[in-house]
Amino acid sequence: MKNDRPTGDIATALSLVTGATILGGIVLACRKPHVPVKKPQATVAAARRLNRAAGTLAASVLIDSAIEHYRGNFHNKAMITPLVTASLSLAASLHGTADSKGEAHVIRDLIYAGAGLTGLVGTGFHIFNISKKPGGLSWQNLFYSAPLGAPAAISLSGMLGFLSERLRDSHPDMPPKILGIPAGRVIGVMTSLGLMGTVAESGLLHFRGAYHNPAMYLPVTMPPVAAALLGASALGPIRRHGRLTRWWLRATALLGFAGTGFHAVGVARGMGGWRNWRQNLVDGPPIPAPPSFTGLAMAGLAALALLEDHPDD
Amino acid sequence: MSADPFLSDPFAAPRAIGGRAPDVMKAGGWLPMKQHDNNEEVDFVVIGTGAGGGPLIARLAEQGFSVIGFDAGAYFRPLEDFASDEIEQQKLYWLDERIIDGANPIRMGGKNSGKAVGGSTVHFAMVSLRFRPEWFKSHSLLGYGADWPLDWREMWDYYARAEKALSISGPVRYPWGPKRPRYPYRAHELNGAAEILARGAEAMGYQWTATPLATVSAPHGDSPPCVYRGFCRFGCSTNAKQSQLVTFIPRGIAAGAEIRDLAMVGRIETGPDGRATGVHYHREGRWRFQKARNVIVAGYAIETPRLLLASANDRYPDGLANSSGLVGKNLMTQSNQAVFGVMDKEVRWNKGPPSLSITEHWNYEDRKDFHGGYCWMAQGPLPVEWATIVAGSRKRWGAPLREEMMRYNHQVGLKMVGEMLPDERNRVTLTDEVDQYGLRIPRITYSWGDNDKALIQHALGEMERSLDLVGAKDIFRQEDDTNHLAGTARMGSDARSSVVNADCRSWDIPNLWICDGSIFPTMGGVNPSLTITAISLRTADRIKALAKRGEL
Ligand SMILES: Cc1cc2nc3c(=O)[nH]c(=O)nc-3n(C[C@H](O)[C@H](O)[C@H](O)COP(=O)(O)OP(=O)(O)OC[C@H]3O[C@@H](n4cnc5c(N)ncnc54)[C@H](O)[C@@H]3O)c2cc1C
Ligand code: SF4
Numbered sequence: 001m002k003n004d005r006p007t008g009d010i011a012t013a014l015s016l017v018t019g020a021t022i023l024g025g026i027v028l029a030c031r032k033p034h035v036p037v038k039k040p041q042a043t044v045a046a047a048r049r050l051n052r053a054a055g056t057l058a059a060s061v062l063i064d065s066a067i068e069h070y071r072g073n074f075h076n077k078a079m080i081t082p083l084v085t086a087s088l089s090l091a092a093s094l095h096g097t098a099d100s101k102g103e104a105h106v107i108r109d110l111i112y113a114g115a116g117l118t119g120l121v122g123t124g125f126h127i128f129n130i131s132k133k134p135g136g137l138s139w140q141n142l143f144y145s146a147p148l149g150a151p152a153a154i155s156l157s158g159m160l161g162f163l164s165e166r167l168r169d170s171h172p173d174m175p176p177k178i179l180g181i182p183a184g185r186v187i188g189v190m191t192s193l194g195l196m197g198t199v200a201e202s203g204l205l206h207f208r209g210a211y212h213n214p215a216m217y218l219p220v221t222m223p224p225v226a227a228a229l230l231g232a233s234a235l236g237p238i239r240r241h242g243r244l245t246r247w248w249l250r251a252t253a254l255l256g257f258a259g260t261g262f263h264a265v266g267v268a269r270g271m272g273g274w275r276n277w278r279q280n281l282v283d284g285p286p287i288p289a290p291p292s293f294t295g296l297a298m299a300g301l302a303a304l305a306l307l308e309d310h311p312d313d
Numbered sequence: 314m315s316a317d318p319f320l321s322d323p324f325a326a327p328r329a330i331g332g333r334a335p336d337v338m339k340a341g342g343w344l345p346m347k348q349h350d351n352n353e354e355v356d357f358v359v360i361g362t363g364a365g366g367g368p369l370i371a372r373l374a375e376q377g378f379s380v381i382g383f384d385a386g387a388y389f390r391p392l393e394d395f396a397s398d399e400i401e402q403q404k405l406y407w408l409d410e411r412i413i414d415g416a417n418p419i420r421m422g423g424k425n426s427g428k429a430v431g432g433s434t435v436h437f438a439m440v441s442l443r444f445r446p447e448w449f450k451s452h453s454l455l456g457y458g459a460d461w462p463l464d465w466r467e468m469w470d471y472y473a474r475a476e477k478a479l480s481i482s483g484p485v486r487y488p489w490g491p492k493r494p495r496y497p498y499r500a501h502e503l504n505g506a507a508e509i510l511a512r513g514a515e516a517m518g519y520q521w522t523a524t525p526l527a528t529v530s531a532p533h534g535d536s537p538p539c540v541y542r543g544f545c546r547f548g549c550s551t552n553a554k555q556s557q558l559v560t561f562i563p564r565g566i567a568a569g570a571e572i573r574d575l576a577m578v579g580r581i582e583t584g585p586d587g588r589a590t591g592v593h594y595h596r597e598g599r600w601r602f603q604k605a606r607n608v609i610v611a612g613y614a615i616e617t618p619r620l621l622l623a624s625a626n627d628r629y630p631d632g633l634a635n636s637s638g639l640v641g642k643n644l645m646t647q648s649n650q651a652v653f654g655v656m657d658k659e660v661r662w663n664k665g666p667p668s669l670s671i672t673e674h675w676n677y678e679d680r681k682d683f684h685g686g687y688c689w690m691a692q693g694p695l696p697v698e699w700a701t702i703v704a705g706s707r708k709r710w711g712a713p714l715r716e717e718m719m720r721y722n723h724q725v726g727l728k729m730v731g732e733m734l735p736d737e738r739n740r741v742t743l744t745d746e747v748d749q750y751g752l753r754i755p756r757i758t759y760s761w762g763d764n765d766k767a768l769i770q771h772a773l774g775e776m777e778r779s780l781d782l783v784g785a786k787d788i789f790r791q792e793d794d795t796n797h798l799a800g801t802a803r804m805g806s807d808a809r810s811s812v813v814n815a816d817c818r819s820w821d822i823p824n825l826w827i828c829d830g831s832i833f834p835t836m837g838g839v840n841p842s843l844t845i846t847a848i849s850l851r852t853a854d855r856i857k858a859l860a861k862r863g864e865l
Contacts, residue, residue: 134515139484139485139486140484140485140500140503210531213532269532269538270540271537271551
């Protein structure tokens with residue numbers, strides 16, 4: 001669908017975001033690093049798991065937005081943004097996953113903060129875009145206009161990565177904390193909210209598809225339970241449902257991959273099936289989208305591990 | 314292409330024959346089909362397989378009746394037979410000779426009649442709307458036309474069933490009329506033309522919505538979702554469109570119904586007791602006779618009265634079911650005028666189904682000085698059709714025509730579907746000329762009344778205002794178009810003023826039924842097919858109930 005918004009204002013906004021990110025990065029870079037001491041292995045391990053989660057999300061967003069914005073012909077220059085941010089976030093996550101050092105990395109920090117911010121701004125743009133359409137905030141526009149969930153996902157990837165850096169950066173002799181709150185709890189709550197957001201997005205799009213296949217109910221039934229269990233663990237006593245939560249998160253992670261399979265089957269149901277992949281890949285259900293559940297479930301597992309390693313109740 | 318070269322031409326020979334019928338969902342595929350002998354007295358013969366005939370064929374077969382559906386048209390395989398070519402696809406139209414006259418003769422053919430298994434729904438525009446409830450009692454509630462013998466609440470229920478059976482893709486909330494259940498599929502994405510209608514309506518302070526359409530927005534069975542190429546009115550080659558050909562007809566065959574394609578019914582026979590005994594039909598080069606216990610006519614508003622009139626005999630000298638003298642009378646069409654303009658930015662109006670958005674404002678607003686209502690919808694004529702409009706209505710030719718065509722992608726338009734009032738002078742009669750089957754050709758007489766003209770002018774003014782408000786330039790009015798047909802065998806609550814009763818059963822001959830667009834007493838201001846289908850589903854239920862009581 002066309003849109004005739006001048007690109008000027010976007011360019012301004014983008015430069016503001018970039019500026020803010022760079023400034024933030026400089027501040028982070030100038031801060032006095034903690035003395036590099038041996039961190040409890042578990043904390044670094046959790047940080048790396050978060051990197052992996054952030055990377056999975058970034059990969060999902062990267063491929064998805066590449067396809068979607070290719071479909072939209074990149075008619076607006078800002079449509080290249082998620083490709084750049086998601087690529088960077090993916091690269092930072094790969095780097096972080098391989099990095100066993102117990103301290104934050106300036107460039108990764110910079111990238112993650114940037115991704116977090118860009119995602120937020122992107123969501124803002126997408127909302128603005130919808131508000132300009134006839135019908136405003138209507139089902140029709142929520143179905144077919146720029147999706148709110150996509151930029152939010154890149155934001156989540158950035159935030160998870162950013163938190164992973166905070167983990168590495170935590171005080172060596174104390175349980176990791178973020179803003180004075182036990183890190184496991186912060187990450188748990190955020191992941192739980194992220195899961196709910198992703199559920200909302202897939203619920204909306206599956207509603208658009210009229211739930212024509214019963215499997216389409218899976219992403220609106222399984223992950224909410226995972227989110228609730230994780231949220232309960234993050235906000236309350238953790239030990240009670242630890243096992244159940246872990247298994248449910250694992251199942252949710254699997255569901256993300258299974259979703260890709262289901263979507264591949266969905267693509268086959270377009271006119272001409274996979275033989276007509278150039279059209280159906282673009283117009284059919286998004287194959288790269290479901291693994292964002294996997295990414296979030298991985299983050300949830302990391303949070304759970306932190307909660308169990310550093311029980312505070 | 315079909316594996317069997319002999320079958321590559323749908324007109325060369327019947328395809329539904331030899332115990333099988335084409336499986337329209339699979340290239341070269343076949344469905345097993347039950348067949349009946351001409352001498353076997355089947356429970357029902359249905360003449361016409363369109364919006365009215367299709368659901369009856371399926372539902373009656375599903376109830377265990379033996380049913381044969383006849384259609385003069387071919388049994389197309391959309392995946393193989395449909396070309397992306399406006400001219401080639403005229404093969405879907407009923408183009409047999411007809412004589413038209415009156416002050417405003419109706420141009421017959423592609424705009425109003427199909428000839429195919431699936432009827433006009435094979436090339437219809439898929440707009441699937443419900444009547445405004447008051448229209449079922451327009452005479453008593455709104456002061457014009459005639460009352461229907463049906464209750465809108467019961468119809469609301471059958472509309473819902475029709476929408477479900479046709480997997481209608483519609484908006485989550487429909488802005489007008491009483492509450493309706495959620496459409497089975499979500500509305501389609503708006504195209505550029507549909508957005509312009511929406512902006513115009515918003516500027517006027519009118520409500521608008523995505524149009525409920527009979528093409529799926531997500532996979533359904535073997536139907537892939539719509540691919541938005543916009544060939545809908547020339548036959549959908551993907552089977553996203555939920556025409557009778559891909560919905561009720563295969564359902565009917567699966568339930569044991571037989572379809573006879575390329576089979577033109579020329580005459581309904583009646584016996585000494587005055588009841589119908591079967592039909593004479595032309596297939597594979599000769600006339601045949603099929604015995605039947607009941608005959609249902611569903612050939613649409615021209616062919617239905619033509620067949621009833623042509624079946625006149627000593628006992629029924631004025632034609633069958635015509636004791637009221639109303640067979641052929643009260644023909645109605647719908648005003649289909651349009652306003653077109655040009656936008657600065659590209660619109661690409663031909664992408665997607667042609668009528669993706671709609672405003673029914675003037676169907677539900679009674680503060681106006683004429684009777685009846687109308688809606689308007691976004692437009693997207695394909696190039697040949699557009700050139701015809703520009704040449705015909707705008708009288709552009711040569712270089713100016715070429716120039717107009719160069720602006721094709723910037724063109725926008727709004728087209729109305731307006732209610733025309735019933736008038737006995739608008740009618741179908743028989744001439745003495747005969748067609749290729751040796752059957753008498755119908756004469757179609759039509760003149761607009763003063764109310765019709767007032768409604769059209771009102772609509773043109775409103776559509777023009779809407780285009781003006783969104784900045785369209787070089788606006789022009791297409792004043793001469795009409796589309797859907799109805800009337801000519803109206804239903805009613807007594808035998809003197811109508812042809813059939815609420816069950817679509819003729820007053821005169823208890824085993825002769827008429828169930829298609831011709832039973833409409835009034836036209837309403839929305840496209841008719843969903844109403845026809847809903848009534849057809851109701852009739853099937855009524856037949857079941859009557860059969861149970863031994864009243865068939
Ligand atoms: C281009 C176009 C667009 C349309 N768009 C819409 C739309 O968007 N929405 C909507 O609601 N309506 C639309 N319509 C109208 C709709 O298609 C018709 O109102 C509806 O199909 C009529 O149903 P019916 O059963 O009365 O007749 P039809 O569907 O026309 O079926 C009649 C069938 O009977 C057959 N037949 C007739 N006489 C004989 C005979 N003697 N022997 C054997 N067979 C016979 C014909 O071949 C035909 O196949 C459109 C129509 C056209 C032409
Ligand atoms: S636009 Fe959709 S319904 Fe129309 S012909 Fe194409 S696929 Fe069929």
